[in-house]
Amino acid sequence: MKKITVLAGGVGGARFVRGLLHELTATGHDADVTVVVNTGDDVWLDGLRVCPDLDTVMYTLGGGIHEDQGWGRTGESRRTSAEIAAYGRGWPWFTLGDLDLATHIVRTDLLRSGSTLSEATAFLCRRWQPGARLLPMSDQPVETHVRLVADVDEHAAGDLIHFEEWWVRYRAHVEVSEFVQVGLASATAAPGVVDSILEADLVVLPPSNPVVSLGTILAVPGVREALQTTAAPVVGVSPIIGGQAVRGMAGHCLQTIGVATSAAGVGLHYGSRASGGVLDAWLVDETDAASLPALTAAGIRAAAVPLWMHDVPTTASIAAEVLAISLR
Ligand code: FO1
16 A cells, blocks of 8 residues: 545544554555645635635644644634734634634745645645645635525525635524535646546545535546546545534535435445446444445445544544455
8 A cells, every 4th residue: 555545624534634644654554645635615814815624634634733623723822813803804703813824824925926725735734744745626716605595694595605604604504505616617636636546556535524525626627537537446434423424514515415414325425436436435334334235235335333533543443444445
């Protein structure tokens, strides 16, 4: 197992990769890991380019993450965001911590000096040393916006608002009719993304949000085709356990696109490579063992194993199960 490529969103994907790196080290595998990260959550805020999922992966693997939140820095303060609010600027419900601001300032400085997002990400990772190569899914902006069904606050029915406003201000509790990836038509996969899938010995879809994280990456031109073409086995890990989204509000997202909030529903949504989908294998939690027949009938190798990522060791065990099923 020389090259492993993981498509990741925020918290779930970052924690899975941390466990994978732990498992590879513990078992003496000398694999190179590439993480293709969702940039659909990216947003211009206070004049800065904020890349939530790239930062969550970078901080989690680099040891700077606020562990309980799963985003932002440990030991954070909010003096500057309070000052910005005093000017009546910014989003009072989405604040940038003082330490986190340095990342956005340096990234924005690099982008304004002509760096691509890939180059800026590589620069930031020189400090954080994540132990894996981080690639944005695209160097062009592809922001996820949601279309409101009804009036809410200063917004009218039919308006598009940024995903982060829906996710953080409204906690995904206002109904939306669709997800729109603003910029997708003129976006291309970032350098190395398609090759990292085609040249991999294993590709993993970790338990990230299947709609607004992995779905966003899969929509980038060339990515889905690379997954269907690669000689590597493609193994996914269910983000739904016992009918509940493990984290975040994946259930609201799945409902919006008409996919059942279940381990089988998401696995079948990704589909088997034999039938034009992207999966060879799919791991579900032990409580969802009843879904195995439906998955295998659809041409997806499946196994039921403990999927709760309680800590690094349990996550490493899940990574070990991914490695194991990829070899079957
Ligand atoms: N999430 C919140 O719930 N409240 C916040 O104020 C907030 C600020 C924030 C700043 C930078 C950043 O990278 C992430 C931040 N997040 C915040 C989390 C963010 O919504 C998530 O990281 C993903 O975008 C959604 O999973």
